[in-house]
Amino acid sequence: xxxxxxxxxxxxxxxxxxxxxxxxxxxxxxxxxxxxxxxxxxxxxxxxxxxxxxxxxxxxxxxxxxxxxxxxxxxxxxxxxxxxxxxxxxxxxxxxxxxxxxxxxxxxxxxxxxxxxxxxxxxxxxxxxxxxxxxxxxxxxxxxxxxxxxxxxxxxxxxxxxxxxxxxxxxxxxxxxxxxxxxxxxxxxxxxxxxxx
Amino acid sequence: xxxxxxxxxxxxxxxxxxxxxxxxxxxxxxxxxxxxxxxxxxxxxxxxxxxxxxxxxxxxxxxxxxxxxxxxxxxxxxxxxxxxxxxxxxxxxxxxxxxxxxxxxxxxxxxxxxxxxxxxxxxxxxxxxxxxxxxxxxxxxxxxxxxxxxxxxxxxxxxxxxxxxxxxxxxxxxxxxxxxxxxxxxxxxxxxxxxxx
Numbered sequence: 575x576x577x578x579x580x581x582x583x584x585x586x587x588x589x590x591x592x593x594x595x596x597x598x599x600x601x602x603x604x605x606x607x608x609x610x611x612x613x614x615x616x617x618x619x620x621x622x623x624x625x626x627x628x629x630x631x632x633x634x635x636x637x638x639x640x641x642x643x644x645x646x647x648x649x650x651x652x653x654x655x656x657x658x659x660x661x662x663x664x665x666x667x668x669x670x671x672x673x674x675x676x677x678x679x680x681x682x683x684x685x686x687x688x689x690x691x692x693x694x695x696x697x698x699x700x701x702x703x704x705x706x707x708x709x710x711x712x713x714x715x716x717x718x719x720x721x722x723x724x725x726x727x728x729x730x731x732x733x734x735x736x737x738x739x740x741x742x743x744x745x746x747x748x749x750x751x752x753x754x755x756x757x758x759x760x761x762x763x764x765x766x767x768x769x770x771x
Numbered sequence: 772x773x774x775x776x777x778x779x780x781x782x783x784x785x786x787x788x789x790x791x792x793x794x795x796x797x798x799x800x801x802x803x804x805x806x807x808x809x810x811x812x813x814x815x816x817x818x819x820x821x822x823x824x825x826x827x828x829x830x831x832x833x834x835x836x837x838x839x840x841x842x843x844x845x846x847x848x849x850x851x852x853x854x855x856x857x858x859x860x861x862x863x864x865x866x867x868x869x870x871x872x873x874x875x876x877x878x879x880x881x882x883x884x885x886x887x888x889x890x891x892x893x894x895x896x897x898x899x900x901x902x903x904x905x906x907x908x909x910x911x912x913x914x915x916x917x918x919x920x921x922x923x924x925x926x927x928x929x930x931x932x933x934x935x936x937x938x939x940x941x942x943x944x945x946x947x948x949x950x951x952x953x954x955x956x957x958x959x960x961x962x963x964x965x966x967x968x
Contacts (some may be wrong), residue, residue: 707944729957730935731941732930737933747926
């Protein structure tokens, strides 16, 4: 699929995305995540997402289809979970923290944080929670050894969501100046302890 | 202040709140937290909060004043931080987890979780973030011994926000069946390690 990025993407950004359109698509995904996590489903429009991403509405539809399809794409925690869980158990805690921090710094967005915006809502965003249970918690539970695997998976998810939350919350804080490795030194042992059981 | 709870509070609930009105006030606070964290400030109304709490709008105003004052009350993390941080450093991690879980189970709400709803928003809710920095992160930083206190305080805040998030996210999950003590056994060592530095 070749992207025709109409606005909002400077030529040098396009040049660093030789496969074509990755930058425009990323901008649309970021805008869609923002929209679907911050507003009730019924209030979200393709036009609004396009404006936020700096592209045309027709480009959004071309890449992701209509609103329902775009929502399904945004509510998919699978690829992020695959990336975060892709390490041997002995180093999984550290891998998770490094991956989460690096993804954020590379502007790929936080892997799991958007699920918290669905808390306390009765609208369609609760689909986010169901997806999270299936794609993150259940999958992690299946990978863990030992006892109380579901409980440990829930708590590991909590540590990961909390890391993303506090980095967003203290955007100019001490965490923003720390290297991913240093953050892993401080934060990953807790997760590794729950991984090992 | 004696509350005249007009609706929504069964007599037996009132009977368990001998100081008068705690139950009605708690219901209003819960409804106000929900409203201010889920909607832009401009869209929140006293009438809507009252309806959600099952009380009259005049009762809301009687207890908490008009919208601005109610917002200031809801955006106050001070009392919760005081409760969570009220332990010697050697047992602070465990105290924090026990207090957070017990507060939630006693329907007093999560102490910090609502701050995440302010993330990514440019509206008045960002006041929530500023309050959090002052009342939670800075205060915790001041209590910690050793080096990198601000960074450790941010990460401790992350652990606590994450615990509330995952308990809300897995409302019927394994965490909901675990005792506060057991959750502390699994989750508090991470926090204590950052407290000790």
